[in-house]
Amino acid sequence: MDANAPSLTAPPPAHSPEDALALAERHFGRTGRLEPLASERDLNFRLTTPSGESFVLKIGNAAEPAVVVEFQTGALLHIAARDPALPVPRVVRSLDGRTGVPLPGGEILRLMSWVEGHPMHRVASGPALRRSLGTTAARLARALEGFDHPAAGHELLWDIRNAARLRPFLHTVTDARLRDLAALWLDRFEDEIAPALAGLPWQVVHADLNPHNVLTDPMGRAVTGILDFGDMVRTPRACDLAVAASYHADPVRPLETLTEVVAAWHSVLPLTGGEARLIPDLIAMRMVLTVVIAHWRAGLYPGNAPYILRNVPSSGAGLAALTETGRGAARRHFARALEIRE
Structure with missing residues (x-):
């Protein structure tokens, strides 16, 4: 195994949909219906609010270093500033202004805008x-x-x-x-x-x-x-x-x-x-x-x-x-x- 790729060998997070929804409401003030999304390393859900607005709720793999998650978020912010018309997810900040919320198990919770398409x-x-x-x-x-x-x-x-x-x-x-x-x-x-x-x-x-x-x-x-x-x-x-x-x-x-x-x-x-x-x-x-x-x-x-x-x-x-x-x-x-x- 490649020692430099722990996130490839670590299992995805194991939070239940109920736990994930509670986290979304607590940290982002969003609630609604969750649908699981396929992912190799992380735990992802589509969150659809009662008003019909959709987001992606991401619970990152605990083996992924926090600095790498910050790197990804920073890139999305950079893209939004350089080419706002590019159809990529937009970062949604938490109720206290953070782009990612560390969880007790080492995962990082994030919320992104939903991008439509097939x-x-x-x-x-x-x-x-x-x-x-x-x-x-x-x-x-x-x-x-x-x-x-x-x-x-x-x-x-x-x-x-x-x-x-x-x-x-x-x-x-x-x-x-x-x-x-x-x-x-x-x-x-x-x-x-x-x-x-x-x-x-x-x-x-x-x-x-x-x-x-x-x-x-x-x-x-x-x-x-x-x-x-x-x-x-x-x-x-x-x-x-x-x-x-x-x-x-x-x-x-x-x-x-x-x-x-x-x-x-x-x-x-x-x-x-x-x-x-x-x-x-x-x-x-x-x-x-x-x-x-x-x-x-x-x-x-x-x-x-x-x-x-x-x-x-x-x-x-x-x-x-x-x-x-x-x-x-x-x-x-x-x-x-x-x-x-x-």
Whole structure:
């Protein structure tokens, strides 16, 4: 196990809905109906008040350091000031003005505004949606420019720059072919990709724009919301684009579908030559992270395995397709599509 990732191994908080509702009323003056929301590490509820207003009540994992929670909250406040139109949760302060309330068990209680939309994982990924994802993700990265915090450099297993730490967990991948692909890419990461990361632009990014954290309009054509800032970290900026794009690789035509996300980002926040060269590798590495970490955590929590493994099929298929395409061909394709000289 990774000693630097206790929140990945600690069980979620165990408060009952009745306890959670009492906490919401005591600290935020809100009451109403609670609906549980899926989460790997925290305990989240949708709170709907008698007037029909909705919020997200979050009880954080006690293993998450308080400074990391403060980091996440500070980022949301920064985004609200830099790009108020971005559809992200807004921080609701407690009755005494705090952005988070420490609980006796070590958890931190927070209240966020509810963001409307349909979960992206429930709609088909089409060209319009992929372009909307790219532009929205770039706006979010641009809104986070200049934001910093003492916890921004915290160690996160999901951070692409830490991919080499996955080796002890490779054996948990039950599909031998997929396990071999992951091992191949880990070799490439250590030999070629990791040494190149220092030369890229770095900043705080969302770092987890997977389809369960993105909302769309009813037709699935445009992004209407971005959720869950729990994996934010300071890392190469292009890693955020890699995460977002990695779930949209059609195995039949991976480069074409990925380009729709990447080119849309590039139109808002132009990639440097180094970023453009590495983006196919970074996309592949996010797929490796998804496959390996999900299998490892599913073994830890078999009762929650279906949720934990939800993104593995698409990531595994995308990784196989990118591997077959070849790194050279992928780099040439993106260079032409973005009109960047190799």
